Amino acid sequence: MPDLDQTTVSMKNRGQYKEIWRRFKKNKGALLGLGFIALLVVCALLPKLIAPYGFDDQQLSRRFQSPSWQYPFGTDEYGRDIFSRVIYGCRISLTLGLVSVTISCLFGLILGCIAGYYGKIVDNIIMRVIDVMLSIPNILLAVSIVAALGPSFFNLMLAIGIGAVPGYARVVRASILSVKEQEYIEAARSNGAGDFHIIMRHIIPNCMAPIIVQATMSIATAILSAAGMSFIGLGIMPPTPEWGSMLASGRAYIRDYWYVVTFPGLAIMLTVFSINLLGDGLRDALDPRLKS
């Protein structure tokens, strides 16, 4: 991904926000992505209004019904309405994405800041730790963490979040390195500003752009990772309607009842696709240099 280390857009300038939004609006794909995500958020916040059934209304006599007016996506192996489950699943997936990204962001920010700002030995140590983390394949790291802590919703988010920390740390660190020697930092320091103050008020706002882009992309990755974990069997416990576990449990029926697997799969795909469109749009809008 082309980096934005050199971006020195100061977000404090309101005129800049308008400019960014204008550029963003020009990207039709990004708007589409944003629109779809807004739809998902609505589904996440108000599932009861949209879903005709509950997510665990089993009707053993109505198993594997084909998609119909009554059951738009058909019913699954317990007779539950798949459409309703997909709607309830929005909340799970979005929560998953947001919380794990927040965790990565937080830890990544802290590590990257310390490494970038203080440099030298501290930097070296932290970079080695990051190298260690990068040497362990993401999915194995996540699986190990979940196996160690026990499968629960929070542990899953934690495991996925920790796996993404190196990415953030590196981005933050690179941003800091590029900004550290700038004049206004010197000026602030000569004014007697403390380290913490400098970090909070000057440095972090300047890394926001790359972090925001990284974050949007990570939400997508987090959702895919969670689906993968459910597939292996270390994901979320039933009867929670997480899209990935719907894929995993529907796998055995894929040849006879294609809809059990197709609709959750489409949900994942469209969500991730929209997030990617949004992320690309954000990146282009925040760094006009790439579009020239």
Add this chain to the structure above:
Amino acid sequence: MMIPVLIGVSFVIFSMLYFAPGDAADVILGDQATLSDKQLFRAQNGLDKPFLVQYLNYMKGVILRGDLGTSYVTRQPVTDEIIARFPTTLRLSALSVALAVVIGVSVGIISATRQYSFIDHFATSLSMIGVSMPNFWQGMMLIIVFAVWLRWLPPSGFSTPLHWILPAVTVGTNASANIMRMTRSSMLEIIRQDYIRTARAKGQTERVVIMKHALKNALIPIITVVGLSFGRLLGGAVLTESIFSIAGVGKLMVDAIKLKNTPMVQGGVLFIAFVMSIVNLVVDVLYSFADPRIRSMYTRPRTKKLAALKEGA
């Protein structure tokens, strides 16, 4: 540089598994064994010694004898088990990366040279879709279409070249999306450079301009992404290995983690970390071929400069 990282990896994994609740004795002996049977098993496998003793014994074995421990389940050396399966995973990764590079780079170049054309938009959308699709879902779909409906390809296993096609396509298309995007954006940047205009003005054919001048300079970020992809694939082909019933390292790891087969997990992760370090090394060497600036690094104190260049890339 490699050594501290590998030690770090071993320590992290060892600790995670040590402090993780649950015990190999229960899992492996099953629930038809009595308490005393389990105590015997623990004693036989050194599971009752304190943490540091266990860790140091383990590291001694690794460093002195290349002995990654003995699997609790099969009682065979972990090293043997991994080496038996590694060629399979390596082959899958190599094929996938090769496929990804071929597709990604060529489509990326076409996209870049015909920016905003139909092909560009089509390729970009396709790659976005490819990245958004859960790759185990893609694998399942491919099996249904090519193995069951059309009967062109076998549905599982990895023994003959025919068997290699579907898994490699499943993993490769995912990676190719990233490579394509990187190639495209990298090429776009280069193409706007002045020296490209010069080359064109000199009367060079478009083909030479692109291949000789532009591509060579765009290589560094591409190589980075390829290197990263390969590393990711090595451990991450887990899901694909499950779908296609391929006996590779990834699946071995996941099964071992579920069974609390600690030596296998430790050994496996260490092994994969080792291989990934080697891949990084190869990537570094490739950099020096691709970029004469880096090559010149090898004649002076290069560590800091190389690192700086890499960070900047």
Add this chain to the structure above:
Amino acid sequence: MRKRVLALALVMIALLAVTAGAADRKLKDTLRVATWEDLKTMDPQASNFASNWLVQLNIFDRLVYEDVEGDVHPRLATSWKYLDDLTLEFKLRNDVFFHDGGKFTAEDVLFSIKRGKANPISASTFAAFDADHSVIVDPYTIRLKFVKPYAAVFNTLSGGRGSIVSKAAVEKMGADVFARNPVGSGPYKLASWKTGTEINLVRNDKYWGEKAITKNVTYVVIPEAANRVIELETGGVDAVFDVAANDIKRVKSMKGAHILMGDSNRYMTLTFSMKDKLLSNKDVRYALSYAIDKKALVDAVYEGTATVADGMYPSTVYAFKRKGVIPFDQAKAKELLAKAGYPNGFTMNFLIENREADIRLAEIIQNMWAAVGVKVKLFTMSASTYTAQGNKYQAGMRAGNANEPSNILIIYDSAFGERLEPNDPELDKMLANAKTILDSKKRAAAYGAIQDYLYDIRYTVPLAFTPVIYALSDKVEGWTCDPLQQIEMSKVSVYQ
């Protein structure tokens, strides 16, 4: 006269045609079979899983063979007699050679039993054997001694852990190498083993008994149920172990393949922890058992292939007593819960194995119990991880699979611990006693009484008797529908 010659000629032509047709039925020299998981080891006394035994039984021999009726047939042992209640003398064959050429003697029998006792994995199986006082009378006669009268002795000696290994080979190689390079006396030898992928057996031409029909047998490891059936469809394998219920229809509609389904010794049961305050209350257990619509449950999960459990263990096991299906009665369940002091229900942990059928059963039960106010939290993990994370056993589910009552009832033993922990001294006494009764009628009565007791006390709620299901190509012959998936490959043939 001419007519007769003509008739004869016609008959000859007909015969030729038929035999020519039959001659076209050539045997294939390799049988390919799909199994669901790789072997962990080839060492019979270190084995724990059915996936191990179904291959090992072709490589090793056992002293006797106990069939589904309970009749005992000679194998490596030619005859046997009880000298007294604690001593059983076997006469052994003197014409058996191991795969490495060594001769089979009583030494190997004693050695196998001793190592079984010493290995923590199989020690409990040999608990009743007194190896130290067993005597080798001569190379082909052995007197086995027991600690207590042991009714299930033939079952044990006929089972996987009773396989006879070559003493010389094990001592020379060491157990760990032996686990990869088994030396037995069976109709097949191990030719090669690509871990995780396939196991190749080759015929033992020096076998003491009937030589195997098919020269090579390859077990292909395919963990995904759907993939196994796909391989059968595409001709990659000739037979499949363990077919998922939802694939049955497909196999039946396949041209050239069919389903072989029969009773098995396998059953699924709910278990309640007696240590738990909630569940040690009999009314609560009864309520939970009434809240499940067992017929709907079994139909939904097994697509009609399994039967609802109407006894405390599978009907194929010795001395089975039909107790009837526990009725589905939601109102009664709610009433009993209120009586026990939980009118608004409660929350409970439910521990299951991470297997498809288990998860499906559990999800439906979770839903059914929710209808009477009991909220269930599902855990799919190994028991050890579960307890290590500080969780207490409450409800669980397990699959039992044994063809002998003392084995299938082992979960009720106080010494067995975990999950159930009935700590019921009366039950312990009944179980221990039943193991020692050698008279068949008395033994059946004892087990009948035990089943009555268990049905009443309801520590467990058996759910389903699951069948054993194989999928075979029509070109395969000689495949018996063995309830324990122990198929003797030496009797199986496959045609072109």
